[in-house]
Amino acid sequence: MATFIAAAAAASAPVAASRIAGQPVTVYSEYAIGAALALNDLIRMVKMPAGARVLGVTLGADDLDTGGSPAITLDVGDDADPDRYVAASTIGQTGAAPTGAILKAGFGYVYSEDDTIDILVKAAPATGATTGTLRLAATYVTP
Numbered sequence: 001m002a003t004f005i006a007a008a009a010a011a012s013a014p015v016a017a018s019r020i021a022g023q024p025v026t027v028y029s030e031y032a033i034g035a036a037l038a039l040n041d042l043i044r045m046v047k048m049p050a051g052a053r054v055l056g057v058t059l060g061a062d063d064l065d066t067g068g069s070p071a072i073t074l075d076v077g078d079d080a081d082p083d084r085y086v087a088a089s090t091i092g093q094t095g096a097a098p099t100g101a102i103l104k105a106g107f108g109y110v111y112s113e114d115d116t117i118d119i120l121v122k123a124a125p126a127t128g129a130t131t132g133t134l135r136l137a138a139t140y141v142t143p
Helices: none
Strands: 003-005 025-033 042-048 053-061 073-077 086-089 115-123 132-141
Touching: 025 042, 042 132, 053 073, 053 086, 053 115, 086 115, 115 132
Parallel strands: 003 042
Antiparallel strands: 025 132, 042 115, 053 132, 073 086, 073 115
16 A cells, blocks of 8 residues: 655645635645556545535546456545545546545535545556546535
């Protein structure tokens, strides 16, 4: 397992907060892979400030599994719940259209402390692509 950090999750990245309480903020992040992903690889994508209430998460990915029977699945969550928003998405098997549906447990979730929304490789690729991009957008409000 390796941990990778996208620009919007880096220590130097600003944490966006609503200028007006309840005004939505959307943060978009991309991570270009440099080698095939492996089981339990973790990609930290978007910083979330304490008090943020999540309204939506959209996951996008290129075809990251070039095998005849692709197997890669991706979870989207955080340290406390690795699949809080998306569980076992097959989007990396084909590079299909981004998915914006989130699990019930994630809609309206409020962070009590600063955290990141991450992508976890839940199932390893059968034949991992050595190039490609993961994309994540998170929409939230702050008090």
